[in-house]
Amino acid sequence: MDFGRSAAQQERYARMSADARKLASASSAAGSGRDAWKDLARLGLLGAAVPQEYGGTGFGALDTALLYEAASEGGADTGVLFAAAAHLFACVRPVIEFGLPETREALLPALCGGELIAGNAMTEPESGSDVSRLTTRATRVDGGYLLDGTKSFVSNGPVADLYVTYATTDPDGGYFSSTAFAVDRNSPGLVAGAPMEKSGLAACQAGEVRFTRCFVPDDRVLGSPGQGQLVFQTSMQWERSCLFAIYLGQQERLIRRCVHHVGERRQFGKRLAELQPVADRLADMKLRLESGRLLLYRACTEIDAGQDPSLWVAMAKLAVSEAAVATALDAGRIFGGRAFQTEYGIEEEVRDALPATTFSGTSDIQRQLIARELGL
Numbered sequence: 184m185d186f187g188r189s190a191a192q193q194e195r196y197a198r199m200s201a202d203a204r205k206l207a208s209a210s211s212a213a214g215s216g217r218d219a220w221k222d223l224a225r226l227g228l229l230g231a232a233v234p235q236e237y238g239g240t241g242f243g244a245l246d247t248a249l250l251y252e253a254a255s256e257g258g259a260d261t262g263v264l265f266a267a268a269a270h271l272f273a274c275v276r277p278v279i280e281f282g283l284p285e286t287r288e289a290l291l292p293a294l295c296g297g298e299l300i301a302g303n304a305m306t307e308p309e310s311g312s313d314v315s316r317l318t319t320r321a322t323r324v325d326g327g328y329l330l331d332g333t334k335s336f337v338s339n340g341p342v343a344d345l346y347v348t349y350a351t352t353d354p355d356g357g358y359f360s361s362t363a364f365a366v367d368r369n370s371p372g373l374v375a376g377a378p379m380e381k382s383g384l385a386a387c388q389a390g391e392v393r394f395t396r397c398f399v400p401d402d403r404v405l406g407s408p409g410q411g412q413l414v415f416q417t418s419m420q421w422e423r424s425c426l427f428a429i430y431l432g433q434q435e436r437l438i439r440r441c442v443h444h445v446g447e448r449r450q451f452g453k454r455l456a457e458l459q460p461v462a463d464r465l466a467d468m469k470l471r472l473e474s475g476r477l478l479l480y481r482a483c484t485e486i487d488a489g490q491d492p493s494l495w496v497a498m499a500k501l502a503v504s505e506a507a508v509a510t511a512l513d514a515g516r517i518f519g520g521r522a523f524q525t526e527y528g529i530e531e532e533v534r535d536a537l538p539a540t541t542f543s544g545t546s547d548i549q550r551q552l553i554a555r556e557l558g559l
């Protein structure tokens with residue numbers, strides 16, 4: 184059992200952490216538009232978990248997670264990293280694992296290079312946690328399918344060129360009722376809605392995607408017809424582990440800022456660091472970070488070993504997302520009134536952390552998955 188990073192991992196981590204500052208300034212200068220995607224590609228964040236033959240780096244889950252953690256720890260914007268992670272784990276990974284060879288060749292190099300942006304379109308207005316009852320239908324026609332329905336919370340939706348989406352093909356098929364598709368934005372019958380207003384992860388635009396008799400050719404089916412749940416759950420194993428490494432980096436950064444702050448600020452004639460309740464709060468923040476980190480690295484290691492990672496992935500997602508929210512709120516308490524002044528950036532960290540317990544399956548759903556693994 185080895186809990187340390189290898190020399191190569193440590194070197195990549197340090198380089199990414201340093202480069203992240205450039206990404207932060209480049210992204211804000213570019214308004215998180217197409218230029219930001221080129222920056223993400225240049226730093227290797229879009230191609231990390233993509234085989235080298237398609238232009239990627241060929242990393243496994245653990246090395247990919249470390250890159251995202253380092254970028255976040257180094258100060259890259261959480262929304263920008265979330266956009267990249269949603270693209271890579273929920274869209275690019277399904278194309279790698281379930282796309283036909285010609286589909287992989289056609290899409291993956293551009294997805295790695297940031298020329299194509301992807302969005303994952305699963306959620307519907309009436310189908311959030313319960314992804315087994317999709318009202319979006321795919322009707323078989325000559326040479327492909329016609330999609331009809333509305334997807335409601337598509338991260339990258341307003342800017343994406345490609346959507347990985349899921350539709351019911353056999354309403355009575357139970358686990359095999361849905362099918363996964365990779366759909367071009369310019370397909371007739373596809374309309375991407377305007378960016379919705381939301382309170383966090385501002386750099387990642389999100390919106391609706393509507394399909395009206397939208398034709399998708401057979402070569403854009405991911406996996407076999409009826410394998411939609413398998414494709415989605417496989418992509419979620421990557422997302423629920425690697426994406427949440429962003430929140431390890433965020434916690435690391437917040438703890439560092441809090442340690443600095445309590446070392447400087449004086450009240451009652453003492454540094455805040457000398458007040459036991461303040462030090463206890465920081466100890467709890469560190470404990471949460473390191474507990475979640477161990478679970479997340481373990482989940483990634485299970486994926487890389489080709490084991491069933493379900494238990495570890497659900498525990499990692501639950502622990503890291505809840506820790507992110509608790510630690511952002513604790514940072515708010517430690518900064519006192521300054522936490523509400525936007526110039527300190529703490530309230531933005533809270534807003535960016537809050538949705539982590541909701542997307543990629545809520546905390547309640549992760550507890551259900553853990554209970555299922557216990558045989559309950």
Ligand SMILES: Cc1cc2nc3c(=O)[nH]c(=O)nc-3n(C[C@H](O)[C@H](O)[C@H](O)COP(=O)(O)OP(=O)(O)OC[C@H]3O[C@@H](n4cnc5c(N)ncnc54)[C@H](O)[C@@H]3O)c2cc1C
Pocket residue numbers: 269302303304305306307310311312313336337338339384389538541542543544545546547548
């Ligand atoms: C920032 C952000 C980005 C997102 N990006 C995407 C994206 O790119 N693509 C996409 O498809 N979706 C995306 N989503 C949507 C997200 O996946 C859903 O919000 C999530 O799955 C929950 O669904 P819901 O919002 O409909 O809540 P609901 O399913 O209505 O749940 C509401 C509450 O009820 C609880 N609940 C529901 N069912 C159960 C149950 N069986 N047992 C116990 N409790 C339960 C939930 O835990 C939650 O607390 C995103 C959401 C957010 C906030």
